[in-house]
Every structure is written in structure tokens, then in C-alpha cells.
Amino acid sequence: MVIEKWKECGIATKFPTYRNSPLVTVHSWQKGKRQDDEAEGLWRIHDGIYDFTEFIDKHPGGPFWIRETKGTDITEAFEAHHLTSTPEKMITKYKVRDAAKPRIYTLTLHEDGFYKTLKERVKQQLKTIDKRPKRKSDLIHLGILLSTYLFAVASVKYNSLLALVLAGVALCWTVIVSHNYFHRRDNWQMYTFNLGLMNFCAWRISHAMSHHIYPNSYYDLELSMFEPLLCWVPNPHIKSKALRYVSWITEPLAYAIAFFLQVLTRIYYSLRHTNIMYWHDLLPLTIPLVMYLGSSGSAGLLFCVRQWLAMTSIASFSFCVIGLNAAHHDPEIYHEGDKNREDRDWGLFQVDTIIDRGDLKWSQFLVLTHFGDHVLHHLFPTLDHGLLPALYPVLYETLDQFKGELRECNHIEHMIGQHKQLLRIHSNPRAPGEGK
Structure with a gap:
């Protein structure tokens, strides 16, 4: 109920998995988000699935941001952390397919x-x-x-x-x-x-x-x-x-x-x-x-x-x-x-x-x-x-x-x-x- x-x-359309963890940590949050986000094991931005594996060490902001978000929907984070149009143009070469399911976030x-x-x-x-x-x-x-x-x-x-x-x-x-x-x-x-x-x-x-x-x-x-x-x-x-x-x-x-x-x-x-x-x-x-x-x-x-x-x-x-x-x-x-x-x-x-x-x-x-x-x-x-x-x-x-x-x-x-x-x-x- x-x-x-x-x-x-x-x-969102899902209750977050991490909140059912006996010990809530950043790791359990990440693990739960990877289960919930419909990112298909890669990176999701809007309705596209991207593979940034080769870009991790090239990311101007540092590898942490890309490495730690693998398997999740990063739509809002991507939009808020990039104020120019350059990143939006750059990621097109890393797109592998359209997402199979709608985003869980409303x-x-x-x-x-x-x-x-x-x-x-x-x-x-x-x-x-x-x-x-x-x-x-x-x-x-x-x-x-x-x-x-x-x-x-x-x-x-x-x-x-x-x-x-x-x-x-x-x-x-x-x-x-x-x-x-x-x-x-x-x-x-x-x-x-x-x-x-x-x-x-x-x-x-x-x-x-x-x-x-x-x-x-x-x-x-x-x-x-x-x-x-x-x-x-x-x-x-x-x-x-x-x-x-x-x-x-x-x-x-x-x-x-x-x-x-x-x-x-x-x-x-x-x-x-x-x-x-x-x-x-x-x-x-x-x-x-x-x-x-x-x-x-x-x-x-x-x-x-x-x-x-x-x-x-x-x-x-x-x-x-x-x-x-x-x-x-x-x-x-x-x-x-x-x-x-x-x-x-x-x-x-x-x-x-x-x-x-x-x-x-x-x-x-x-x-x-x-x-x-x-x-x-x-x-x-x-x-x-x-x-x-x-x-x-x-x-x-x-x-x-x-x-x-x-x-x-x-x-x-x-x-x-x-x-x-x-x-x-x-x-x-x-x-x-x-x-x-």
C-alpha cells in the first residue's frame, strides 16, 4: 500500500532497490541504481544507450565521473554538468542504440x-x-x-x-x-x-x-x-x-x-x-x-x-x-x-x-x-x-x-x-x- x-x-516509476539494503552506502546506492535504471549495462542519456568505455580516461572532468556511472541513467547529470553544446555533439559517436525501455524517471x-x-x-x-x-x-x-x-x-x-x-x-x-x-x-x-x-x-x-x-x-x-x-x-x-x-x-x-x-x-x-x-x-x-x-x-x-x-x-x-x-x-x-x-x-x-x-x-x-x-x-x-x-x-x-x-x-x-x-x-x- x-x-x-x-x-x-x-x-520515478520504480521504488529504488537500494532502500531495501540492510546497510545503505554509496556502493549500495550505485548497485541499486544499476538494477533500476534501464541503462542496459552501459550509460543512458535520454532515450539513447552509449558506450563510453574508451572515453573514461579521456574525459576532461576526470575518469571518476564516467567510470562510476556505468550502468546508470545519467541524463540529468549530463545536462547539468555541461553548459556548452560541445559534449552533446561529441557523444554521438559513442551511441550504440536506442534504449529498449522508457526512462523510469518522470x-x-x-x-x-x-x-x-x-x-x-x-x-x-x-x-x-x-x-x-x-x-x-x-x-x-x-x-x-x-x-x-x-x-x-x-x-x-x-x-x-x-x-x-x-x-x-x-x-x-x-x-x-x-x-x-x-x-x-x-x-x-x-x-x-x-x-x-x-x-x-x-x-x-x-x-x-x-x-x-x-x-x-x-x-x-x-x-x-x-x-x-x-x-x-x-x-x-x-x-x-x-x-x-x-x-x-x-x-x-x-x-x-x-x-x-x-x-x-x-x-x-x-x-x-x-x-x-x-x-x-x-x-x-x-x-x-x-x-x-x-x-x-x-x-x-x-x-x-x-x-x-x-x-x-x-x-x-x-x-x-x-x-x-x-x-x-x-x-x-x-x-x-x-x-x-x-x-x-x-x-x-x-x-x-x-x-x-x-x-x-x-x-x-x-x-x-x-x-x-x-x-x-x-x-x-x-x-x-x-x-x-x-x-x-x-x-x-x-x-x-x-x-x-x-x-x-x-x-x-x-x-x-x-x-x-x-x-x-x-x-x-x-x-x-x-x-x-
């Missing part, structure tokens, strides 16, 4: 629809905008990264609680700003994401390929990974009254251990199933090492490790306070089970799953460190955050044309809304754009 109701209002990308229209206007706008803010993003990232190590060393050298807290906040900001980079072609900044015990390769799957493409749906891995501690899907069958209110109590604990759970889950899965660890999973250890060396060994290695773990817990808590209250969870935001708008355009779906942080727009630093300009980032994830403000005129123009709405609120309002969403069990019968 639950699945039947889901089929009527979800973004979202559309029509040439005259919202997203394609906006994408064309953005492409023209990018030819004229000032590119200097992109350099400013790089400097902000570098400054926060260096601050992380400096405060970490100070916390052990002077046994300073203030320095420890500042180190934790700086680490949190380093991880968030690094997110600006792992959506793009391979670069050195993306590796700094790993300093928070997470891994950019895993997040390229859970965040870029899953959450960014299917936000707030059952195909959004970032919903699954917090369940049952935190459940935002408004479904009374999977969210009991006790669970709803207990989540308010368990929430701070979940925040503080989120980074640790990420790495422990990946280690467990690697030992029990398939290895999903990389050499750069060792990068977080550079922090206690620098702490030890920076204190000339006087602090003691065990003390440095203890301070590092405390610092990471502070960063984890701060990351969740910012990230989980940044854009996606409020009773007014679309979640799986709510009524869909009649226009199934993928870009409008993105807009419907987000309320932006309107209190950040005046500062590029705050936008980078607090997931700001979230709608534009979801629509064009490969663009530097510094370039996004220049795109608002064409976004507003296109939203007006297609009856969309860019909603905004401040962080406190988001936090209140996120807690209300944890309690919500009934689907919204009013589709986005229908009015009150």
Missing part, C-alpha cells in the same frame, strides 16, 4: 522547458560576466584551510579551548568550501574535503549524483543516510510519533558523530563487502601530525589525537547545523510523497525542493561557507559560487516565464522549518505553484 501510494506521486528536460531555456540564457550570460570572484573563492578556501592547521596547532601548543573551537569551525568551513570544488573537473582543492573524515569520491556519488539530481526524493541518498535518527519523509508508516519527537533529542548526537559515522560505515563496508576506501582517506591524519610537529612534540601524540577528535566533533556538529538547515527541509518544501506540480521540468523540481538563504547574499564568504545561492548551485553545480550572483537576472526572468518562485528565508527560520519537517507525517496536497 505504501509503495503503491509512492508510485503515484514519486519522481522528470522532463524539454528544449522549450524551464531548465533548457534557463541554461541557454546562462550560457550567454557567462560570456560577459566578471570572472574575478572565482579567484576570490580560491583565496577564501586557501585562507580557511591554513587557518584550520594554525588553530589546530595553537590548541595543543597553548592547551587553548578557544583555539580548539576555532579550529573545529575552520575545519567545518574548509569542508563546506571544498564542496564548491568536487562538483567540477579534478582539482587539488577537492582533496581538502577529506579533512573532515569524509571522502570527496563518496560525496561525488551521494551528493553530486544522488542528492543534486533527485533532492528530497527516495533516490536522494542524503535522506537515507540519516534515517532512522532523522527522517524528513512525511510518511506515517515509516515515521512513528515516538520517532518524530525522539529525533529532536537524538539530533545533537547525530550532528556530533556524523563525520565519524561516515568513515566508520565506509571502513565496515570495505571489510565486509567491497573496498570503497582510497589513499586520500589518510589525509585527515595530517591534522594531528601537524599538531604534534607544530608543538615540537611537547604536547604528546595522544593529546594531539584527543584534540583532533574533539576538533573533528565540533566541525561535524557545525557542518550539520549549517548543512541540514541550509535549504531543503521545511513543510513548504517538496518532499517525497507531496503532490507534484503539473510541469515536470527537472529545473522546476530543483526550485521546488529548495528555500534559499536570503540572509547570505551580501557576502561571498558567507555564501561559500554556508551553502548559499543554493538554487543556482543545484541548477549549475559546476560553476564557482562566486559567479552565481551574476546569474540572478536571467533566473528571475525565466522563473517568471514558467511560473516558478525563488523562495528565501534566514537561518533561524530554516532551523525552525527543519524541525517542523521532522514532525510532519502528512503529504502536502497542494503542488508547488498552485497558490494557497
